[in-house]
Amino acid sequence: MSLQRFSYLAALFLFCLVSVMLLSYRYFFSLPAIETFITAYQNRELSTLKLALDKEMSFLSIINHDYAVWNDSYTFMQNSNEDFIIDNLQDDTFRSLKIDGIYFYDLNYQSHFAKGYDYKTRTSFKIPELDLISNPSNQNILPYRKKDHSGHVSGFITTSEGPMMFSSSMVRYSNQSDKDVGALLFIRKLRPNLFVTLAELSQLKLTASFISNANRNKHYLALKGSLQGEKVAKQRERILLDHMGKPIVLLTIEHNFSGVPKLINRDALLTLALLGLVCFSISLFVRYYLVEPASRGVRAINEMLLANKLVKLTAQRKFTEIKQLVNDFNLLVDKINQQKRMLEKLSLVDALTGISNRRAFDTTFELACQNAARSQSKVGLILCDIDYFKPYNDFYGHQKGDETLTAVAQGLAVTITRSTDLAARYGGEEFVVLLSHSSEDEIILIAEKIQIAIKTLAIVHQKSAVADHVTLSMGTALLNFNNKKTGQCKKHLLKQADEALYKAKKAGRNQVCHSFLATDVKIDSAE
Ligand SMILES: Nc1nc2c(ncn2[C@@H]2O[C@H](COP(=O)(O)OP(=O)(O)OP(=O)(O)O)[C@@H](O)[C@H]2O)c(=O)[nH]1
Numbered sequence: 001m002s003l004q005r006f007s008y009l010a011a012l013f014l015f016c017l018v019s020v021m022l023l024s025y026r027y028f029f030s031l032p033a034i035e036t037f038i039t040a041y042q043n044r045e046l047s048t049l050k051l052a053l054d055k056e057m058s059f060l061s062i063i064n065h066d067y068a069v070w071n072d073s074y075t076f077m078q079n080s081n082e083d084f085i086i087d088n089l090q091d092d093t094f095r096s097l098k099i100d101g102i103y104f105y106d107l108n109y110q111s112h113f114a115k116g117y118d119y120k121t122r123t124s125f126k127i128p129e130l131d132l133i134s135n136p137s138n139q140n141i142l143p144y145r146k147k148d149h150s151g152h153v154s155g156f157i158t159t160s161e162g163p164m165m166f167s168s169s170m171v172r173y174s175n176q177s178d179k180d181v182g183a184l185l186f187i188r189k190l191r192p193n194l195f196v197t198l199a200e201l202s203q204l205k206l207t208a209s210f211i212s213n214a215n216r217n218k219h220y221l222a223l224k225g226s227l228q229g230e231k232v233a234k235q236r237e238r239i240l241l242d243h244m245g246k247p248i249v250l251l252t253i254e255h256n257f258s259g260v261p262k263l264i265n266r267d268a269l270l271t272l273a274l275l276g277l278v279c280f281s282i283s284l285f286v287r288y289y290l291v292e293p294a295s296r297g298v299r300a301i302n303e304m305l306l307a308n309k310l311v312k313l314t315a316q317r318k319f320t321e322i323k324q325l326v327n328d329f330n331l332l333v334d335k336i337n338q339q340k341r342m343l344e345k346l347s348l349v350d351a352l353t354g355i356s357n358r359r360a361f362d363t364t365f366e367l368a369c370q371n372a373a374r375s376q377s378k379v380g381l382i383l384c385d386i387d388y389f390k391p392y393n394d395f396y397g398h399q400k401g402d403e404t405l406t407a408v409a410q411g412l413a414v415t416i417t418r419s420t421d422l423a424a425r426y427g428g429e430e431f432v433v434l435l436s437h438s439s440e441d442e443i444i445l446i447a448e449k450i451q452i453a454i455k456t457l458a459i460v461h462q463k464s465a466v467a468d469h470v471t472l473s474m475g476t477a478l479l480n481f482n483n484k485k486t487g488q489c490k491k492h493l494l495k496q497a498d499e500a501l502y503k504a505k506k507a508g509r510n511q512v513c514h515s516f517l518a519t520d521v522k523i524d525s526a527e
Contacts, residue, residue, distance in 0.1 A: 004291045011283035018275055027263055035260045038232045042255050045204055046238075047225035049253065052201035053240075060188055061154050061167040063097050068169035068184040069176075077104060077112060077171050077181040085113065094119040100164070101187035103130055104171065109139050112182060116161070118189065127159045130185070141243055142168050142183040151180070156190070156242045156249075163190045163210060163240075163248040190249060205254035211239065211247045220247055234258040293322055297329075310336055350425040352402055353409030361424035361432055368420065368436040369490050372481040379489075380438030380478045381497040382447055384412065386429040387471045387509040391463035404459050404470060405429060411453040415446055432497075440516055443476045447512045450474065471510035475501025478516045 001009075067073055067088075076084040089102055094117045104112035109132040116125040132139050139145075143153040151170035156163055168185040192208070199206035221228055223238040230236065233255070240249040261267070297313055304310050312330040348360035356364070365379075372379045386392075386408060393401040405425075412423040412431050420436040433450070435442060450472065459470040477496035481489050496515040504513035 002291075003294060004287060007283045007286040007291065011279040011286075014282070015276055015279040018279075019272055022271060022275070023263065023268070026268065031260060031263065035232055038257050038260060039227065041257050042232060043226050045202060045255055046223075046227065046253070049198060049202040049204060049206070049238075049251075050223055050225040052198045053223065055201070056194060056197065057154050057165060057167070060099070060165060060186055061152060061169075063099070064154075064167040064184060064186040065152060065169045067102075067186075068171045069174050071174050073104075073171050073184060074173050074181060077106070080112065089113065089115060091117055091119075091122065095122075097186070098188065099186045100189045101127065101130070101185070103185040103187070104182060105132065105142055105185065106182045107144065107180070109133055109136075109142065109144075116187075120189075120191070125161055127161055127164075127187075129157070129159045130187075137244065141166055141185065143170055144183065153243075156240055157187070158242045158244075158246065158248055161189065163242065164188060165190060165194075166243075195251070203256070207252045209250050209252075211250050218247075220250065222247075223251060232258060232260055289319065290322075297326070310340075350409070353406045353425050355409045355413045356422055356424035358424065358426060361422060361426065361434065364422045364424075365434055365490065366486075368434060369481060369486045371436065373486050373489070375437070376480070376482045377437045378439060378478050378480045379493060380435035380443045381476065381493055382433040382435070382443065382450065382512075383426065383475045383497045383501045384431040384433070384450065384472045385474075385501060385505065387466060387473055387505075388461065388464045389429040392461055392470070395463045407457055407459060408454060408470065408472070411457050412450060415449040415453055438478060440478055440514070443478055443516075444514065447474055447476055447514075451512070466508060466510040473501060473504040473509045474512040475499065475504055476512060476514045476516070 072084055072088065075081070094100065094102070098119060100118055101114075101116045103114045106112050111131065111133075114126075114130065116127050116130075117123070118125060129135050129138055132142070138157065141153060141155070141157055143151050146153060151172070152168070154165075154167040157166050158164075164187045166185060166187045168183050170180040171182045171184050172180045190208075190210075195206055195208040220237060220239040221230075222241050235252065235254050235258075238251045238253060239247040240251065242248045300311075300313055310333045312333050313326045348356055348363070350357040368379050371377070386404070389401065389404075392404065396404075409423070409425060409431060412433065416423045416433065418436075422434040424432050424434070426432040433446060435446060451474075454470065454472050457470065460468065461470045462468070464471065475497045477493050477500060479489055479493045479496070500513040500515040504511050507513065
């Protein structure tokens, strides 16, 4: 797998892993916590609404209780004096107390005083349902049967005038010293402004509608101070029940906070998009700082392999490891190039004699011929062969023969001074001297120098028929490469030198034969 593909897959894996982790955290921790918070908030809203309603009810109860536990009311129940009615039960009383009905009952539910008066529209009305003798089912709006003996009842009642809020208290002496003599009932109509007040107090959007008889059998939840096991919702319905337990008002409540966020909403998508961007950036980063330099390195090494030439890499980017890798590679290149140069050198040197070998000669000869062809100059060759070397070997031994070969080779090498010239072992006991940009005079001169150098070595050779020391026979050749094909010229030059050497041997050895001179053989002047 390529590093590039790996980086893409790693980035994709990272994206998937972090996405799953984020969504899991959201699903298992974050969203349930938000839901719990909103549930508690909605509970508080319902509880506030209930408290606001109770508060409105308690206003009515307080004034009702004040009037009931009052000596004048007690006296009024005893003797029904008109003055009490004139002083206390006039229309103004209704308006100032903001109530719509005042009813006194004796202990047998018999009406002692009854007056319905709409304090808003200032009109009188009658409520037949409050004749408790004819409507015994309504008798429980009075506190006579209250088990807790609080002497007080409040709630809602359905009447022909619409749903009403009521509050009743036992009429008794203010110091509670005498027996109860009856009950005092206050009623107040349920008007829209009550629900406006409730909405303001509870900070909720609230709409109220009276429930018709047709809808009374529907299943509604009564208003309590809690959610009653329901889930979070934007809107919910609650009802107010009358004293008989029948629904009378439907409250539609709109909560302030309701929306539990979805698992994948805009924020979650934005987060995932950002995460994707980060992962993509990481893969680009890996590509730019790691993959690209590695690819460039691979390309460079491939080119080196194709060209069969090792060159140094240039260090890329700032990473220490990559720099180190490039540096180490370059050190390796240096070492290999060094070894290559050494091997090349060794491959061009004759192992025994230490001068250039036949391979080196072939290469240099080719180059010299090409140069000569370009510059239209002459190339000269001197082929040298040790005389009677077989008898020498046989007599002195192979080891001694090797030493003599080495000494002769070194003697030859010192006669060569120009860098373009070359003395090489041509094979066995045969040597060759290559002279670039040469001339007849120069060849003659070098051949003489060689003769002198070998003579100076003075290596004793008892088995030689021509001298008492080791001698050479030489054949020379010189060719102008002008307008001639290099390959043919080379062959021709070698052939001429070889023939000249043959002639020198044939003529008695220890001499030079210059193929370019009229006289075939020139005898060694020293002999
Ligand atoms: N010691 C030693 N001898 C070698 C080496 N290479 C070739 N020779 C010997 O050189 C001798 C060459 O002998 P020949 O070709 O007969 O020539 P020659 O005896 O010199 O006779 P002429 O050349 O005609 O004077 C052989 O005996 C080879 O064994 C070498 O590397 N070391």
